[in-house]
Amino acid sequence: MESSLFIKYGGFSRIYKVIEKFYDNILKSETLNAHFKHTNMERLIHHQTSFISSLMGGPDYISDEQLAQAHKNLGINLKDWQEMINILSLTFSEQGISEDDAKQVIAKLETKRDFIVCH
Amino acid sequence: MSLEQNNADYSVLNYLQLPVVVLSANEHKVVFQNNSFQLVAQHYLDASNNPTNRSLLQLIISKLLENDTDKLEVEINDASYRHIFRFTANVVGEHVIVEGEDITELKRNQFLFNRTNTLLEDYSKQMFELAHTDQLTNVPNRRALFAKFSQLQSKHEEFSCTVSLIDLDHFKRFNDSFGHDFGDQVLVTFAKHVKDSIDDTCYFARLGGEEFCLIQINIKDTFCFANTEKLLQTTKTIKLMTPDNSNIGMSFSAGVAVYGKDGISLDELLNNADKALYIAKENGRSRVVNFEGA
Numbered sequence: 434m435e436s437s438l439f440i441k442y443g444g445f446s447r448i449y450k451v452i453e454k455f456y457d458n459i460l461k462s463e464t465l466n467a468h469f470k471h472t473n474m475e476r477l478i479h480h481q482t483s484f485i486s487s488l489m490g491g492p493d494y495i496s497d498e499q500l501a502q503a504h505k506n507l508g509i510n511l512k513d514w515q516e517m518i519n520i521l522s523l524t525f526s527e528q529g530i531s532e533d534d535a536k537q538v539i540a541k542l543e544t545k546r547d548f549i550v551c552h
Numbered sequence: 553m554s555l556e557q558n559n560a561d562y563s564v565l566n567y568l569q570l571p572v573v574v575l576s577a578n579e580h581k582v583v584f585q586n587n588s589f590q591l592v593a594q595h596y597l598d599a600s601n602n603p604t605n606r607s608l609l610q611l612i613i614s615k616l617l618e619n620d621t622d623k624l625e626v627e628i629n630d631a632s633y634r635h636i637f638r639f640t641a642n643v644v645g646e647h648v649i650v651e652g653e654d655i656t657e658l659k660r661n662q663f664l665f666n667r668t669n670t671l672l673e674d675y676s677k678q679m680f681e682l683a684h685t686d687q688l689t690n691v692p693n694r695r696a697l698f699a700k701f702s703q704l705q706s707k708h709e710e711f712s713c714t715v716s717l718i719d720l721d722h723f724k725r726f727n728d729s730f731g732h733d734f735g736d737q738v739l740v741t742f743a744k745h746v747k748d749s750i751d752d753t754c755y756f757a758r759l760g761g762e763e764f765c766l767i768q769i770n771i772k773d774t775f776c777f778a779n780t781e782k783l784l785q786t787t788k789t790i791k792l793m794t795p796d797n798s799n800i801g802m803s804f805s806a807g808v809a810v811y812g813k814d815g816i817s818l819d820e821l822l823n824n825a826d827k828a829l830y831i832a833k834e835n836g837r838s839r840v841v842n843f844e845g846a
Binding site for chain 1: 600601632634663667671
């Protein structure tokens with residue numbers, strides 16, 4: 434099996450905990466928490482764990498088309514995106530993901546921005 | 553019975569960590585709610601994912617009791633408080649006792665189990681592919697060939713096939729004259745040529761070295777022989793560029809054995825095809841020989 438950040442950080446179980454903390458932090462954000470008023474957080478955490486795992490070299494999860502489809506009516510703007518990136522960086526740091534590894538994951542996430550942010 | 557009396561009866565429920573609420577069976581009026589339920593209900597009211605701002609009690613009454621469902625799952629997300637409860641109702645005399653089980657961990661573990669299971673299945677498929685594929689030519693290997701033969705034999709009652717054992721001519725000379733990389737290129741080119749030339753009625757595998765096997769399934773023997781002959785002719789048209797920039801051709805010798813006549817097991821068929829292959833080589837290579845006529 435190829436070495437990856439997914440393996441390095443303990444696979445789904447560890448990344449799940451990181452994502453749980455990420456959403457705890459998201460819900461504390463005045464900019465972002467309104468987006469999650471009617472959201473089933475459990476399902477969202479499951480999706481996000483699978484998605485971030487794939488960015489960390491875990492199994493493929495979602496195509497760019499599916500990603501765009503899932504976000505098209507959510508009205509996420511650039512300010513929201515930047516806030517989300519900041520919170521994710523903070524969460525990675527809180528959860529013991531090294532700065533270099535966090536940068537690597539966020540750089541991969543940035544390649545998906547156009548499929549998530551509304552234009 | 554007064555509410556105070558009921559409270560006295562149920563106050564023991566305050567020792568439980570799980571949220572419990574007791575309602576009258578007919579009118580669904582609250583008789584007792586334990587401390588844990590009150591705490592959970594407060595978090596529910598404060599939660600960001602409570603779309604209607606209605607109370608947990610109202611939700612339980614409308615979804616669980618009035619809809620007469622078995623269970624109700626409620627997710628509560630109040631920033632640092634994230635729990636999922638499964639509420640169930642039991643009628644005890646004139647009362648309905650609703651209790652909530654915290655299934656947050658269960659849900660998490662179910663998800664992790666499912667994802668890990670999928671991951672293991674994917675790895676298992678990859679491992680299977682690796683174990684059954686020749687790394688150089690990317691065609692099935694000897695192990696895969698025997699597994700496929702056995703599967704075909706057991707699956708089809710009127711199974712028939714021919715087995716062509718193919719050996720690339722002068723392969724050692726390619727390796728010795730132009731190096732192993734060129735030898736590998738010969739093998740890859742030949743394997744690709746065969747893959748591109750055959751259809752679903754054939755199964756092609758590398759047995760090892762420069763030896764390959766082509767099984768043609770449920771096709772008349774004479775056609776199979778002709779097909780292998782045709783494959784030889786098209787292989788002879790392939791030109792390879794050697795490291796010293798000259799063109800070089802390739803050919804093969806093959807021995808053919810027929811299922812039933814020349815053997816039943818693959819070992820037996822390969823053994824007899826090998827005898828025919830030996831004759832093909834003895835007679836100058838670049839030819840296909842039937843075991844029957846060998």
